[in-house]
Amino acid sequence: MAHTFHEGELALQKKYKAYHPPGLVKRLLKDHIIDQLIPFIEQQTTVIISSTDEAKNIWTSMLIGQKDFIKVESPKHVTIDLKKVQSNQNDILFSNIIAQNNVGLLFIDTASRTRYRMNASAEIIDHKIEFHISEAYPNCPKYIQQRILTVNEESSIQENNQIKGTTLTEKQRQWIKTADTFFLGSVNNKDNMDASHRGGPKGFIELLENDTLKIPDYIGNNLFNTLGNFLQCPKAGLLFIDFEKGSALQLTGKTTLVLDQESTEDLETTMGTGRYWLFTPEQWIQTETYQKANWEFVSFSPFNP
Structure with missing residues (x-):
């Protein structure tokens, strides 16, 4: 795959002198799922999916299901069986896929602190979501709090208990x-x-005036995928999960980068990067019964400041 970073990613890589050897990039960034990670994908009970609505607002969702609800049909084709999903199927994700079929996928196992990201197109056919992969790559385990997920073996959540606001x-x-x-x-x-x-x-997360979130950008893989996207399209969709009650808060809004903050406090808060990003919510959806699953907290990430 002839992968090239887009201009937003390249600008930040250049600013922070983040050189990535072409050989390493070629090994990590693929246009398909590598064979060794197919079993990991199919064993997951959780997937995070980003999507956009008709007005181009970004939303982030979580699907939880039984052990076999995800199937890798081929290295470029993944399906999710909606009959085996144990989370709320009134999620905005399903109408968004119809409006605009490009999505982002994050397969994350919080117990082992393992994650794998994909970019794909999606369509709903019968009782399945079909994903066609355009890019796939692993991520480091940093800043993942260790939680053990146990999925309840019961019917999917059908009740519509959402409230919305601005x-x-x-x-x-x-x-x-x-x-x-x-x-x-x-x-x-x-x-x-x-x-x-x-x-x-x-x-x-610091909450500023006008309900703007101020979020430190810690040391990561220096690819600047997310911040590079913000340079090109300053908007985002955030998902907060109440791991004890099973409710969810989805936010969509605008982003602003705050770079080169060099005070002692800022460097301590950001673990030396001096970088933050701001998020100003414009709409929200809160779902009281978003999922029926048990999340057992084990430990905070050893990488946390």
Whole structure:
């Protein structure tokens, strides 16, 4: 695969002198799932999916299912069996796929702190979501809090218990300010979607005036996939999960990069990068019964500041 980073990614790689040998890039970034990771994908009970609605707003969703609800039909073709999904099927994801079929996928195992990202197109055929892979690559285990997921073997959630709004409630503000994990969707100027994970110690997200989230950008793989997308398309979709109650908060809004912050406090907060990004919510969806699963917290990531 002749992979080239887009201009947003390249600009930040150049700024931060992040050189990636072509041989390493070729080994990591593929246009298909490598054979060794097919068993990992098929064993997962969780997948994070980013999508866009008709107005080009980004939303991030989580599907949870039984052990065999994900099938790798071929290295470029993955299916999800909706009959085996144990999370809320009133999620905005399903209408978004019809509106715009590019999606980002993140297969994440929080127990082993393993994750694998894909970019794909999606379509719903009968009772399945069909994904056609255009890019696939592994991610490091940093900042993943260790949780063991146990899926309840029961029928899919059918009730529609969603509320929507544009201004955060006080309960939602507290939820965000005490979170240690969220999931994130972004997009570049060619409508290629990405799904990723962000984690840190409880309270790592600062809530500013006007409900703007200030999020430190810790040391990562230096590919700058997400921040590079923000340079080209300054918007995102965030997903917060209440791991104890099974509810979810999905936010869509605008992003702003805040770079070159060199005060002692900023360098300590960002683990030396001096980088933040801001997220201003414009719409939200809260679902009380988003999933029926048990998440057992084990430990915080040893990489957390």
